[in-house]
Amino acid sequence: MNSHATDRRAHSALSGLGGGLLLLCFWAAAAPAATPGDISRAYKETCDRLVCQCGCNEQLSVCAMQNCSSATPMRAEIRERLQKGDPVDQIVDSFVARYGKKVLSAPTTTGFDLSAWIMPFVILCLGLVVVVWVAVRMARPAAEAVQPELPPVDPRVEEELKEFEKEI
Amino acid sequence: MSNLGTFCLLLALCLSLYGLFASLLGAALKQHRIVRSAERAAIASCASILLALVSLLYLLATSDFSVEHVAQSTSRDLPLFYKLAALWGAHDGSMLLWVFVTAVFSGIVVFQNRFRYRDMMPYVVAVLMFNLSFFLILNIFLSNPFDELVQVLPGGTMQKFSPPDGRGLNPLLQYWAMVIHPPILYLGFIGFVVPFAFAIAALITRQLGDTWIRTTRRWTLVTWLFLGVGLILGGKWAYVELGWGGYWGWDPVENSSLMPWLAGTAFLHSVIVQERKGMLKVWNVLLIVITYLLGIFGTFITRSGIINSVHAFADSKLGVFFLYYMLLVLGASLYLIIDRLPYLKSERRLDSVLSRESAFLFNNLLLLVACFAVLWGTMFPVLSNWVEGTKITVGPPFFNNVGVPIGLMLLLLTGVGPLFAWRKTSVESLKKAFLWPVILALLLCVVLLAAGMRSFYVLVSFTLSMFVLVTIVQEFWKGTRVRVRKTGENFALAMVNLTLKNKRRYGGYIVHLAVVLMFIGLTGNAFNRETSQAMVPGDEMQIGRYTLKMTEYHEGEAANYQYGRATLEVYSGGKLIRTMQPEKRFYKASEGQSTTEVALYSKPLEDLYVVLAGPSNDGKRYEITAHVNPLVWWVWFGAAVMVAGTLITLLPDKRSSFANAQLTIAEAAEIEMGVKAR
Known part of the structure; x- marks a missing residue:
């Protein structure tokens, strides 16, 4: 009886946790699609692929310096070119041509x-x-482990042992 | 006061050098009294460094700008709390903190083991004092926080100089988590020196059983915990203070803290195999050497200027010393390991590939590959510069692409490992153990696919999270059910008692649960949304289910900064749910350097994260950026669960702590001789 009650509780705990995770993941999956005000995916992707050149070494999407001398004009140019319809790769390539590979946020x-x-x-x-x-190798029979060395014997004891051996 | 500080550091150096040589001499001559004097020197050096630390805190608190460190890191208008925290706000002071923590750890080790492991302790003390002496030499001669400002007069003569005010603490550091983040991280970085010292002592004395591991298990766990908490606090700081909407940017300095944590995690797992089965002895010694060196390597990256990072204290003159030190430690450790190989043979054989032992081997492999990937990505710009003459950038796209598959494999192993039995697992028992986890994980996967989710990694991450979660719940359920049957306790009490009776096992499961929770939080990153708009009071912006209406923009002044603050009402479904006030601060003493104070509305499902970027280009409107970041809450909650799980594993076991306290040299030797009833 007790065991059945335990099983039921355990099952309900298990189902509760599993169900909770399931709901959480389902919620995340069903999160609303991008709203009109969202920054376009292309803009985000471009900013993620490029590094700000002000010395902060951060991605364009990360540099948080106000009116940054590098990030602000770079972002403006990206927005403008995306609005013109330039593809992301072309925009990224043009920045690489200007600054070299160091402008990319990941190796080629x-x-x-x-x-x-x-x-x-x-x-x-x-x-x-x-x-x-x-x-x-470990699955083979192990070699006998070497026993740790005993501490050295006191020299006086050693002398006594030698004397004893001589006597014998 | 600055002279007192330098004198204390010099005295500490003399004491630590004495401790180093006296402990080795005492061990060579077998003179217990000399060893004791070395141990006392270690404690005295700790006291001397404490005095130096107090001296610097006094100079900071009293705004003595004749001292360069104080002038560079503080200003008169800085609150006292931040004046004291400025101790680690610049390179030299942070080095003093490092030295202090090292000395305190050394003192604790000496005190804890004053009656134990007398044959090992001279070498433990020697390693600790060698480490301390190295950092003290750097701190005194190359990066002294007590250096005074001097100015050159027209005649060419030099005289002391005290500016009327200091440059102020970096505004980004003026945040509570940033105040405690460096000391906690240091506790994590430095703590690995203790298991490392015991490992070296065990190699020298040829006592390579599990004594050194049992002795340092708590040290390692506490150190690992501090490093983990330090990483999380750093993430929290980045999230709320940097204003870019994320918490982990794969910055080289962040990476340098992650690497020893990963290697330490591998070590914590593999020592279990040595304790239980007498296997992986070489590997464990090697792992702790790697972990310790990665801690030093992190310091090298932060302080050498070899890598660009917003966190780094670029001081290239120190880099070469760290490099030599690491090479020396690596060379000496490898020599000792190779020389003692006959003493490091496994006591047991591996009975089956389907065993817990094998799972630990794979766990170690994945953790070290993850560690290597982070190291490789961090150092690749330097390599690229050597090979091609171009210093490229290796940023988040690289680490995410390489790290995600390795992380997911680790997540899988987190669930699979505990289902294997020691020695050998039958296929039947595996089927039984895997049944429910696999069914529920697949069920979740199907539901997510039906809901329209197509991102491969997101699907795999959620599916594996469910799998691991069910395995953990199943383990608790099985154990609790047995306990309920045997004792008649109610389910909740039985679960608590089950955990407390076997803290290492069930505390470990709680840590694994935390890993799952954190993975759920990390996966939420795939659904982040962001929008930006220039606004004036009365304007509205939309993000996700939220409508943000700007009602006010206010400018004001606090003690050491001016600020602009926007007030936004947040509506969801037409109902006002919150008022948020993102802020932009301009610090007076830091040449107008600004920080963003994020307004955050955090819930388990998602964070609404609002940033005031500042006035727009025309100066008439205010740039507001809003992010909706799903599931971030689970990262912080997971971290709290990880701390709880680790603390449970650290809870003292009455019987074993008493037994350990009473361990005599003879008993320790007996254990070393392998007389163990396994």
Whole structure:
């Protein structure tokens, strides 16, 4: 009886938590679509892909300096060009032509920059190989662990032992 | 007072150097009295540094602008609270705080172990004093907070100089979370020196059982907790003070705090395998060396000027010393590990790949790959500069693209790991354990797909969150049900007692629950919305379900800043739900530097985040930016749950704490000899 009651409580707790998470995620998924006043996705994407050149090293979408000498004109230009219908890639390329690669907020996918993207996954693959190798190696019968060394014997005791051996 | 401060630091350096050499000499000559004197020197050096710290606090509180640090970091109109917090507002003072925390930790270790581990302690003290001496040398000779201002007179002679007022504390630092964020972060960075010192001592004395791990488990956990809390406070500060709508920008200095936290998390997991199974001994020693070095590396990044960051104290003259120190520590540690390899062999074998031990191995792999990805991304601009001569930027798009898949794999393992048994798990028991988590996770996935969600990572994140959540609930349910049957306690009491009887296990599950909650919060980032509008009183703007009506713009003056404040009424469904007042501040002493004071309406479902960017270009209107950030609340709530879970695992166990306190050298040696009833 007690066990059944416990099961019921546990089930209801489980369902409550699971249901709560389900509702939360459903709510997030069903969040209203962008309203007319929202900054356009293209504008946000462009600002995310570019870095402010004032020295703050932040993305254009992040630099919060008021009337920043770099971010303010860059943002104005992006808005203007998007309104003209220029594609995001073209706008980004024009900034790269002006400032160089340092204006991008992430490495490109060509040349040496490509290594930035692939290296973590190369390390992950190598790590997997090492972990499997270690697991296989550890699965073999372990060698006898070396016992820790005993502390050195007092020299006086050593002398006495030598004397004792001589006597024998 | 500044002379007193420098004298105290010099005295502390002498004492720490004495502590370093005396402890090694005492160990070599087996002279207990010499070792004791070294330990007393460590405590005395702590007291001396405390006096130096108090001296600097006094100089800050009394606005003695003849001292460069005080003149650079404070002003007369700064509230006392921030004057004192300016201790770590500049490079040299923050280094003094670092030195102080290191000395306090060293003193606590010496005091705690005054009757224990007498064969290891000389080497522990030596490592701690070596670490302390290094930072003291930098603090005294290269970055002294007691340096006085001097001016060159027309004749070329130099004389002391005291300006009428200071430059003021960086306005961005004048926020409560920023006041406690650096000290807490330092506690996290520095604390790893203790398990590192014990690991080195264990290597030197060849006592490589789990004594050093058991001794430092609490240190490691507390340190990890502080580092985690420091990271969260930094995120909270960025969220409410920087005004860009986010809490984590993958800044190099943020990354440098995340790296030791990730490595420390791996260490906390892998030591469990050594404690339970006597395995992964080499790995654990290596991990704590890596974790400690990553802490130093974080300091190197912050203080060397090698990487551009808004948080960095660029002082390139220090960088090279950190580099040499890290190389020396790494070289010495690797030499010791290689030399002691025969003593680091596993006591057990791995019985099956389907085991808890394997899950820990994969957990460690993923955590370290995550750590590497952060390190790689942080250092790539430097590498790129070397290779191509161009210092490129590696920002959030890189870290999000690389980090999200690794993070999701870790989330999966958070749920899968605890379902595996030690040694070997049968397929039958796995089926049973996975049944409900998989069903409910898939159900959620189907519902989300039906609701129109198509973002792959968002779907995977929510599905895995559900999976892990159900596994955790299931573990509590199973344990509680058994306890209810055995003791007849009611369900709630049984769950509490179950947790308290096995704090490490169930406290750990609570930490895992916190990870799930934080992932839910992080995933909400995918639904962020933002809008901007130049407004005057009477104007309205719309974002999501909210209508914001500007009713007033007010300008005023506080003690050390002027401000502009907009008042906005927030309506939802035509009903007034809140009045919000975003603010822009201009600090007088900081050459008009401004900060944004965000107005925040935070609920579990979403945050309404309103920023007053300032007057528009024509000066007639005011730029208001509003963000709706779903689920951010869960990040902070998850962090609080993580703290609670960690504190539960830290709760003392009456029996074991008494036993540990009574541990004699003979007993410790017995454990080292492997006489364990496993």
